[in-house]
Amino acid sequence: MVVDSELSEIAVDRIFRALADSTRRDILRRSSIEELNVSDLAAQYRMSFAAVQKHVAVLEAAELVIKRVQGRERLVRADPKTIAKAETLLKQYQQIWRDRIDRLDNLLATDP
Amino acid sequence: MVVDSELSEIAVDRIFRALADSTRRDILRRSSIEELNVSDLAAQYRMSFAAVQKHVAVLEAAELVIKRVQGRERLVRADPKTIAKAETLLKQYQQIWRDRIDRLDNLLATDP
DNA sequence: AGAATCTACAACCATTTGGTTGTAGATTAC
DNA sequence: GTAATCTACAACCAAATGGTTGTAGATTCT
16 A cells, blocks of 8 residues: 555655755745745855755755746745645545544444 | 744654655554554564664654553554644645735736 | 856765664563 | 563664855846
């Protein structure tokens, strides 16, 4: 039985790995609100431009953000589809647990 | 504005980090279905007992599973509360994006 | 054209991660 | 009591991660 249906395990690894860093979560949040270039993002954190660039690359590899070229800028925006996929995955784990509870309930109800 | 409300950033890091490995996700799935000891889990994977033990420890540190002592065994079961929290976090990101869409819609509707 | 801005990317470093083997402590079975 | 089972934990190793600085390529501004 497979929990995942449309994403490869590697892709799921990348999504959760990308979400496992507060700087990246903040980049995701900011780029959910408005499209930003990498310099604007970098200005928000106490780390080098290159470090923020790497964080954006991790989010991009996970397909959590999309980068668009406009002149010399790279505009970053969140991709809500991938976030939705991650949420769906967690829902499936919860569903497994709910099914288990249901089975226990039925057991207790039918066998008093 | 803070996305998280009750979990520390470090705790969120640990949750997503723990989910970023297919072996750990499988352990979580199996321990969602039934309580298992570490040996039973280890038998499922092509890696050493100690490696599986470490994976369980990562899940435990993230509070995604709970370990219970019974005799010489350590019984592992998923903690649905933490899974639910992770799902809630992702929902919040989606909500930010939906709010943005709503704002754009309103803008387009009121200013033709 | 020249300067400033935005980005890419390489090289490097310390720490963490994911695996291994090996040893030892409890608990259970015989 | 002894053997088998289940677990904990240390020590070690290779690879990945998260940061740095430095250099260079486009693009825009004056």
